Each structure stands twice: as structure tokens, then as C-alpha cells.
Amino acid sequence: MLENKTVFITGGAGFIGSMLAGRLIGHNRVVLFDNLTRNSLKDKAFEAHPNLRLVEGDILDGAALETAMQGAEFVVHCAAIAGIDTVIKKPVNTMRVNMLGSANVLEAASRLKHCARVVCFSTSEVFGTHGFQSSELDKTVVGAVGEARWTYAVSKLAEEHLAHAYYTERWLPTTCVRPFNVYGPGQVGEGAIRTFVNRAIRNEPIEIHGDGTQIRAWCYIDDLVEGVLLALEHPKAVGESFNIGNQRTVVTIYGLANTIVRVLGSTSPIRFIQKEYADVELRVPSTDKARRLLGFEAKVDLEEGLRRTADYYRKFM
Ligand SMILES: NC(=O)c1ccc[n+]([C@@H]2O[C@H](COP(=O)([O-])OP(=O)(O)OC[C@H]3O[C@@H](n4cnc5c(N)ncnc54)[C@H](O)[C@@H]3O)[C@@H](O)[C@H]2O)c1
Numbered sequence: 001m002l003e004n005k006t007v008f009i010t011g012g013a014g015f016i017g018s019m020l021a022g023r024l025i026g027h028n029r030v031v032l033f034d035n036l037t038r039n040s041l042k043d044k045a046f047e048a049h050p051n052l053r054l055v056e057g058d059i060l061d062g063a064a065l066e067t068a069m070q071g072a073e074f075v076v077h078c079a080a081i082a083g084i085d086t087v088i089k090k091p092v093n094t095m096r097v098n099m100l101g102s103a104n105v106l107e108a109a110s111r112l113k114h115c116a117r118v119v120c121f122s123t124s125e126v127f128g129t130h131g132f133q134s135s136e137l138d139k140t141v142v143g144a145v146g147e148a149r150w151t152y153a154v155s156k157l158a159e160e161h162l163a164h165a166y167y168t169e170r171w172l173p174t175t176c177v178r179p180f181n182v183y184g185p186g187q188v189g190e191g192a193i194r195t196f197v198n199r200a201i202r203n204e205p206i207e208i209h210g211d212g213t214q215i216r217a218w219c220y221i222d223d224l225v226e227g228v229l230l231a232l233e234h235p236k237a238v239g240e241s242f243n244i245g246n247q248r249t250v251v252t253i254y255g256l257a258n259t260i261v262r263v264l265g266s267t268s269p270i271r272f273i274q275k276e277y278a279d280v281e282l283r284v285p286s287t288d289k290a291r292r293l294l295g296f297e298a299k300v301d302l303e304e305g306l307r308r309t310a311d312y313y314r315k316f317m
Contacts, residue, residue: 002233003027005116008072010034010059010105011079013041015187016121016179019225020076025051033057033068034079040188059101066108074232075118077105080156082123083190084149088277091151098155106162110172117173119231120163122241124180124283125153133286136241147278160241167239175237177228180245180285184221184305185312193218196257197310200266201317209275212254215282219245220300220308230294237294245285246298249305263306 005028011017012032018040021030025046032041035058041047055068059079069075079101081087081094102120109118127134128141140157143150159176166172183193199206227244231237251259257270290296300308 001027001229002074005029005073006031006071007074007076008033008069009076009078011077013039013054014078015040015189016182016221016224016228017076017078018044019186019221020078020228021052022046023225023229025049029053031055031068031072033059033065038188040186043186059104060097062104062108065104066111069108069112072109072112073114073116075105075109075112075115076228076232077102077118077120079105080121082152084152084277085190087152088148091148094151095155098152099158102159103162106166106172106174110166110170115172117175117232117238118163118166119228120159120174120176121156122160122176122178123153123156124178124243124245124285125280126157126160126178127283128153129278129280130282132282132284133247134243134284135286136243136289143278149278164239164241173238175231175239176241177231177244178241179224180219180243180283181216182219182221182224184309186221192253192256193260193306193309196260197264197306198313200260200264200268201310201314203267206257206261206268206270208253208257208270208272210253210279211272212252212257213281214253214279215250215284216253216256217245217247217284218249218251218256218302218305219298220305223298223300227290227294227296230290230296234294240289240293242290242294242296243285243287244290244296245287246300247285247287248298249302250284251302259302260306263303264310
């Protein structure tokens with residue numbers, strides 16, 4: 001575990017960034033850089049911790065980013081436009097923030113005096129509409145132009161290629177992680193589990209987009225953070241991309257909704273609504289590479305994760 005280091009986290013007020021900050025804050029100086037379009041930090045007990053500094057800023061502002069990053073030894077780049085509904089409404093912003101903003105982060109990191117690691121966040125969306133036990137050696141898929149959903153995957157893929165290029169050409173020690181469907185306490189953006197759990201707690205109807213046959217593998221936030229910490233510290237992570245997910249928690253969206261209703265003892269009815277955008281039908285990772293090289297293993301099973309998530313959201317009712 002890192003100790004006495006300065007860790008700079010873009011998007012550090014978001015779901016994943018703030019949970020990561022919570023793990024590091026006890027023994028490190030943590031700087032969060034975020035424009036606060038989303039904010040999970042405000043609900044964290046460590047918000048006013050003396051080791052924490054929040055800089056409000058936009059990763060599209062390269063100069064502000066570079067100033068705020070001064071003195072960082074480790075950089076984690078979480079800031080992004082994420083969540084399919086947001087992406088579809090704002091494809092221009094998605095591509096600008098995720099491509100140009102990421103370029104700014106990598107360039108600023110490459111100018112640091114002592115940069116031990118840069119971890120960039122990609123996505124499992126780079127595997128397209130059908131990915132079963134997708135491995136890092138599988139081809140990434142770029143969907144049809146004009147389908148707004150794919151602006152997210154394409155922009156993240158560009159970020160990944162750029163991170164790798166900074167490693168090979170400029171020896172910046174970069175690592176990319178591809179999270180597969182993360183959920184849990186503190187999620188502030190879109191996410192099926194966040195929405196379904198909140199509705200189930202209130203016994204309100206749960207709405208499934210499409211016919212509910214879409215298949216996902218769900219990764220609890222603590223497991224994801226464990227994977228990111230390994231990517232941040234492990235010497236074998238440099239220059240690599242890793243799938244980070246839980247390959248055992250595989251369920252259809254209809255199965256997920258039923259599981260949530262059963263586990264939480266809810267009376268929510270389940271309904272189906274049609275959405276006009278492209279969907280991912282099958283997404284299950286292989287996390288063998290992360291296990292082999294980093295010793296990563298997801299531990300929290302789905303029902304346990306759902307209970308913990310519901311306990312968290314009940315506090316806000
Ligand atoms: N949650 C998942 O299941 C998942 C899956 C795959 C990839 N990811 C990636 O992981 C990263 C973190 O995701 P998350 O779930 O925490 O999302 P999130 O939306 O909760 O966090 C992103 C943060 O970035 C900030 N931000 C957005 N635009 C910014 C900008 N221009 N400048 C500065 N800050 C900006 C937001 O305010 C937010 O706090 C993202 O890069 C996302 O694409 C997440």
C-alpha cells in the first residue's frame with residue numbers, strides 16, 4: 001500500500017475516484033481535481049481530512065491542470081463523461097473531455113519531475129456489443145459512426161492508445177484499467193444497480209431498458225479499488241492494460257432486477273421500456289491477466305454487494 005506519497009486524482013469527486021481517495025487518504029497526500037459536475041465526495045466522512053485537497057477545475061484547461069498537478073508522484077485519471085444516457089445527450093462533450101482532456105492529463109504528467117505511475121481509466125465498452133470472457137488480447141471493437149453510444153468507447157480507446165504511446169515513446173509509466181460494470185455505495189452517475197436498488201428500497205416499479213436479456217458481470221466497488229491500487233503500485237502493471245471486473249457475477253438484467261427484489265425483500269414490480277439506442281448484449285470479462293500479473297481477485301459476490309449497496313442508499317431516505 002502506498003505511504004507518504006502525493007497522489008493526484010482527476011475526477012476525484014466521482015464514484016470511483018472518491019472511493020480510491022478514501023483508501024489512500026490515511027497515509028498519503030491526496031489531491032482531487034474535478035469540475036464537480038458529479039460529486040460523491042460531499043457524502044464522504046473524509047471530505048475535510050487534512051491530507052485531502054480538492055481543486056475545482058476542468059481537465060480541458062491544460063494550464064490549470066498542470067499547475068494543480070505540480071508535485072504529484074502518482075496520477076490516477078478518472079475524470080470523464082460517463083454513463084450512456086449522458087453520453088448520448090452530449091456526444092461532443094464526451095469526445096472532447098475524454099480525448100482532449102486525457103491528452104492534457106498525459107502531457108501534464110509527462111512534465112512532472114518524479115512521476116512513478118499514471119493510471120488511466122478506459123472501459124469494457126471497447127469490446128463492443130458481444131464480449132464473452134473478453135481478454136486483453138481480443139480485438140477492440142469500434143461501433144458504427146452516428147451511433148452516439150460509441151463516442152464513449154472510441155474516446156476511451158483513443159485515451160488508451162495515447163497512454164500506451166506516452167509509455168513507448170516518452171517512457172511515462174502508464175497503465176490502463178478497463179472496469180466492467182462497477183456498482184456499490186457512493187455511485188452518483190447512471191448505473192442499473194444504483195437505479196434498481198433505489199427503486200426496490202421504495203417498492204417502486206423497476207424499469208428495464210429493452211427485453212432484459214442483456215448479460216453483465218457486476219464488480220463491487222471495493223474490488224475495483226483493489227484492482228486500481230495494484231495497477232498503481234505493481235511493477236508489472238507498467239505499459240499494460242487490464243480488465244478489472246468480476247467474472248463470476250454474471251446475470252441477465254432481468255435476473256438482476258429479480259435478484260434485487262428478492263434480496264432486499266421488495267415488492268417492486270418489474271416493467272420493460274424500449275430505448276432507441278444501441279445496447280451491449282453480452283459483456284463478461286476474463287480477468288486472468290490481472291490475476292496472473294498483479295494477483296487481482298474480485299471477492300464480493302453479487303448478493304453481498306447488493307446488500308451493502310442498499311444499506312448505503314437507505315441512509316439517504
Ligand atoms: N462506473 C463504471 O462502471 C465504469 C465502467 C467503466 C469505466 N469507468 C470509468 O471510470 C472512471 C470513473 O467513473 P465513475 O463511475 O467514478 O464516474 P463519475 O461520473 O462518478 O466520476 C467522474 C468524475 O469526473 C468529473 N468530471 C467530468 N468531466 C470533467 C472535466 N471536464 N474536468 C474535471 N472533472 C470532470 C465528474 O465531476 C465526476 O466527479 C471514468 O473514466 C469512467 O469512464 C467507469
